[in-house]
Amino acid sequence: MENKLALSQERIDRARELAKRIVSPVQDFIVEHTTVTVERATLRLAGADGADVDGVPVPNLVVDQLKGKLENGAITYYVNALLKTGETVEGLNRKIAEGFRIGELPLGDKAAIDRKAKELVLAFAERVKRNRAHREAKLEQFKGRNCSPLLYVIVATGNIYEDVKQAQAAAGQGADVVAVIRTTAQSLLDYVPYGATTEGFGGTYATQENFRIMRAALDEVIEKEQRYVYLTNYASGLCMPEIAAMGALERLDMMLNDSMYGILFRDINMYRTFVDQKFSRMINAFAGVIINTGEDNYLTTSDAVEKAHTVLASQFLNERFALEAGLPPKQMGLGHAFEMNPTIENGFLLEVAQAQMAREIFPDAPLKYMPPTKFMTGDIFKGQVQDALFNFVSKFTNQGIHLLGMLTEAIHTPFMMDRSIALENAKYVFNNIQDLSGEIEFKKDGIIVKRAHQVLEEAVTFLETIERTGLMEAMEQGEFAEIKRPRDMGKGLDGLVKKGPEYYNPFEAYLINELGLKA
Amino acid sequence: MIVRPYGDTLDDGAVQLSFTLPVPDGPRGREAARLFVEKLGFKHAEVVHSHALSEGFSFYVAYGKTEIGIDFDTVHVEEAVGEKVYGMYEACDVIKEKLGRKVVVVGACTGFDAHTVGIDAIMNMKGYNHHYGLERYHEIEAYNLGAQVPNEKLIEFAEKVKADAILISQIVTQKDVHIQNMTEFIELLQAKGLREKFIVCAGGTRIGNKLAVELGYDAGFGKGTYADHVATYIIDRLIERKTAR
Numbered sequence: 001m002e003n004k005l006a007l008s009q010e011r012i013d014r015a016r017e018l019a020k021r022i023v024s025p026v027q028d029f030i031v032e033h034t035t036v037t038v039e040r041a042t043l044r045l046a047g048a049d050g051a052d053v054d055g056v057p058v059p060n061l062v063v064d065q066l067k068g069k070l071e072n073g074a075i076t077y078y079v080n081a082l083l084k085t086g087e088t089v090e091g092l093n094r095k096i097a098e099g100f101r102i103g104e105l106p107l108g109d110k111a112a113i114d115r116k117a118k119e120l121v122l123a124f125a126e127r128v129k130r131n132r133a134h135r136e137a138k139l140e141q142f143k144g145r146n147c148s149p150l151l152y153v154i155v156a157t158g159n160i161y162e163d164v165k166q167a168q169a170a171a172g173q174g175a176d177v178v179a180v181i182r183t184t185a186q187s188l189l190d191y192v193p194y195g196a197t198t199e200g201f202g203g204t205y206a207t208q209e210n211f212r213i214m215r216a217a218l219d220e221v222i223e224k225e226q227r228y229v230y231l232t233n234y235a236s237g238l239c240m241p242e243i244a245a246m247g248a249l250e251r252l253d254m255m256l257n258d259s260m261y262g263i264l265f266r267d268i269n270m271y272r273t274f275v276d277q278k279f280s281r282m283i284n285a286f287a288g289v290i291i292n293t294g295e296d297n298y299l300t301t302s303d304a305v306e307k308a309h310t311v312l313a314s315q316f317l318n319e320r321f322a323l324e325a326g327l328p329p330k331q332m333g334l335g336h337a338f339e340m341n342p343t344i345e346n347g348f349l350l351e352v353a354q355a356q357m358a359r360e361i362f363p364d365a366p367l368k369y370m371p372p373t374k375f376m377t378g379d380i381f382k383g384q385v386q387d388a389l390f391n392f393v394s395k396f397t398n399q400g401i402h403l404l405g406m407l408t409e410a411i412h413t414p415f416m417m418d419r420s421i422a423l424e425n426a427k428y429v430f431n432n433i434q435d436l437s438g439e440i441e442f443k444k445d446g447i448i449v450k451r452a453h454q455v456l457e458e459a460v461t462f463l464e465t466i467e468r469t470g471l472m473e474a475m476e477q478g479e480f481a482e483i484k485r486p487r488d489m490g491k492g493l494d495g496l497v498k499k500g501p502e503y504y505n506p507f508e509a510y511l512i513n514e515l516g517l518k519a
Numbered sequence: 520m521i522v523r524p525y526g527d528t529l530d531d532g533a534v535q536l537s538f539t540l541p542v543p544d545g546p547r548g549r550e551a552a553r554l555f556v557e558k559l560g561f562k563h564a565e566v567v568h569s570h571a572l573s574e575g576f577s578f579y580v581a582y583g584k585t586e587i588g589i590d591f592d593t594v595h596v597e598e599a600v601g602e603k604v605y606g607m608y609e610a611c612d613v614i615k616e617k618l619g620r621k622v623v624v625v626g627a628c629t630g631f632d633a634h635t636v637g638i639d640a641i642m643n644m645k646g647y648n649h650h651y652g653l654e655r656y657h658e659i660e661a662y663n664l665g666a667q668v669p670n671e672k673l674i675e676f677a678e679k680v681k682a683d684a685i686l687i688s689q690i691v692t693q694k695d696v697h698i699q700n701m702t703e704f705i706e707l708l709q710a711k712g713l714r715e716k717f718i719v720c721a722g723g724t725r726i727g728n729k730l731a732v733e734l735g736y737d738a739g740f741g742k743g744t745y746a747d748h749v750a751t752y753i754i755d756r757l758i759e760r761k762t763a764r
Contacts, residue, residue: 158693169573185631188667201631201696266633267665300636303645341648374636375648378724378742410724413693417539417578420570482643483665 002360002398004442005353005452011460012361018463019316022471027324029271030278034503036063036190036495038279039074041241044249045283045507046075046120047089049208051194052097059242060191061096065103071500075507077102079117084108089120117506124249125510131251132288138228145227146176149369149394149402151426152232156181156413158200160210164217169416171221171229173423177254177401179232180214181413182206187237187266188491192246202413206233206243211250230254232292236262238492240273240280248287254333254401255284258294259321260314263475264483265297269490270472281325282511291327292401293318296337296370298481304339304374305347308354309458310480311336315358316463317471319365326515329364333401337370338390346447348389353451355397356442361456366400369393376409383407387422391429396437402426521588532585534561537578544569544577552579561585599720599728599738600748600755607651610750614658617758623660624653624753625677626686627668630700634690635666637723641686641746650745659750670704677717684718684753687736692725698734705735718756720749 040048040059050058066074081102082092096102107113153175155166160180167178181203186193196213197204204210211233218229230253235243240257247255259277262268284291295311295318302310315334322332336358340347358367372386387405394402404422406414414422442448466474478484511517526533536556542548549566556564561583568580605613614622626638640647642663644654653661662680664673677685687704689697701721708714714735721731722740731739738752 169576172573183631187633188631202691202693265635265665266667300639306645343648415539416572416576417537420572420578 002363004440005356005360005449006444007357007360007452007456011456015313015316015456015460015463016320018460018467019320022317022463022467023320023324026274026321026471027278030275032499033271033275034070034073034497034499034505035272035275035492036070036497037239037276038241039063039066039070039497040191040239041245041279041283042073042075042505042507043078044242044245045124046078046117047123048078048093048096049194050093050097052099055194057191057194058093058096062102065101069103070497072502073499073504075117076107076113076504077105079113079120080107081105083112083116114504114506117504121506121510124507125514128248128287131248135228135251135253135288138222142222142226142228145225147174147402147427147430149399149430150176150230150366151423152177152179152230152368152401152403153419153422154179154181154403154414156203158183158202158204159198160196160204160213161198163204164214166416166419167214168217168221170419170423171218171225171227173420174427175229175404175419175423176227177230177232178214178218179234179254179256180204180206180210182234187234187262188268190238190492190495192239192242206246208246208250211246211252215250215252230290232256235280235284235291236294237266238262238268238272238276238495240276241283244280244283244287244289247289248283252287252289254290254292256294257281257284257291258335259318260475260480261294261297263485263490264481265294267485267490269493269496270475270485270487271496272490272492275496277321278325279508281322281327282508282515282517285322285326285328285331285515286511288331290331290333290366290401291322292333292368293335295335296339299337299339300374302481304337304341305344305350307481308350308455309462311354312358312361312455312459313462313466314480315362316459319362324517326511326517329362330366332362332365333368334358334362334365335368335370338372338393338405339370339374342372342375342386348393349447350451351389351393352397353448354455355393355399356448357452357455359397359399368401368403369399370403371405371409373405373409376405378411380407380411383409384421384425388425388429391426392433395430395433396440398437520591522591523588524585526584530588532562532587534583534585536581536583538581539572539576539578541576543575544571548577549579552577552581556581556583559583560587597728597732599740599752603751604747605751605754606747607656607750610747610754611656611658613754613758618754618761621658621660622684622753622757623662623680623682624684624686625662625664625673625680625682626653626688627664627673628666628688628690629668629670629673629704630689630696631667632689632691632697632700633666635688637690638663638665638686638688641688641722641740641744641749646746648745650747652746653750656746656750670700670707673704674707674711674713678713682717683757684720686749687719687721689721689723689726692723697723697726698730701731701734701736709735718753720752722749 043059155163183200183203232254235255643652646652728739
């Protein structure tokens, strides 16, 4: 491990131990519960898809029919219906979309249901393993062709076909990662819309069809550019596991997935999110998807200098939640951001300290580094310089995933030329300082080293407080991002279900086994 | 006084432009870009840089000189707040002295907009760029309801806490979604007969006083607004209303 900051391993271990103890009681709660979207995700993994004439998706139709029975697991009834009707998955989906009610069928032989369900699990597993193998083969074939850190851009036209043009152009200009921004409304929908989006505000819906369209477009570019292009979407909001399921099936490579973001920034109920994030992360883990966590959001609401330790603390917690879901460090794109006020004297040194500290504490994680947004003013010329400094810190501290800053941040969603200017800026800086990191050591008791030690120490103290209080209590009291979230409030609480003694979910069981998790 | 853009000599009319054309980069693209700049009315149009964005798109940086001028004496703007802006302590003193009670302000980022950066800058304790937010004002009771708050909920809450003022933040403006949402809010207030009960302000990077007033708000606050401006506006209106009664 790189060790320029001489951080105390004992303090780092202490923080990890605290994170483990903080997350442990939450895990106990999680394993006893399921949610409507966990059930719908399971149905999707089994092949449930399509929508009725009003656009209600088939997984929602099924779960809505099973009110009071969800504690047994929705998949039982879906598989039972397959057996009773003799239909294929596609045939059954069509019937359900036309109004067929599977909840009313008498339950058949359990062993037969189990046999059929395991066939579906196998089909799912094979498809996802094929996706994984394909990605790995392409990454191997085009090894060394991606930038380091990976250059990540967003497309956000609201029309998936327009997004395709922008994404292909960006990939042609050198982008390694393309994220398709979701329409801001989606995080609070308790269903995943069906079909292609051609008119969205601030983005498109995350739908399986949109995933397919963009994947095909990027696959085309990959062959042309002889460089792998990662596809990213958002497994956040009220449907984390369902979107993760669609991402696994359609070979997405990265997904935004934070264990607490929905609670804090979308006012989603904490019980609901904790249960949802676990299953979604298990799916991400199995699919080889790199998660991107959302610590950058703390800094847009709070001060980046004063609250730096909350970012580090959250990284420890996100890491712990990820480990509990079977994600290896190389799939943990832990987040942070370059969000200090540019007027601060030596602010650059503090940014270097923060980024280098994250690098050294999480050596195997492809850290996701977010650009300046809060202090971008509309002065595009100054913005370009802010982005250049951000690019410098990112390369200098060997970040993993570099979200490109746009000079027009705070003005509009990126124009095609904005993205090109940002890519040129980053490529210039990265190339120009390619080996600088290896040449530089930090002064032992200098500003950078001292700052990193201070932030780590504050994070340990903060985690100690959380451990004493309990994570859920701490969130109720507003310890994170200065936002208070009572445990019985927030959206989606009515979708939380305690698992019954007969709860059946062979997909979950398969993932637990594959990922080597405790049942 | 007639004014023109200034490069390095008074009245030279120098303007810098950058844009994308949906054509391949090359001599024809550059000439098309130059002709475009000329057609805008610029003299001495010059394309100083171009590069390909993709096979079918290219980027241009150009300069031109304009003869168009603006009579500065005839330019008028209507900002919500005049020259006099209270600092935090001064604002609190004025409230105590002239109103004699706490001022209640409710704010939210409404509709589907999830970007709280604007409302946070105005309301959060910490504020923005060394200007404390309304939560820090001793004489203001500030409630920041956060993001994606339905208009209905916001009004309900404002009634519950007997708000003096409601602040609405809108950051996402793609396809004019903010206008739709802002209009709906005012219509809802009017339908409930509550429009006159509150001072209603809108804010956001693309929202100015003019637009907000057109949509039926009392005031609008755009780029460069701090809590000081918003507080000053609210306090002055409340004092006006008090003395008018």
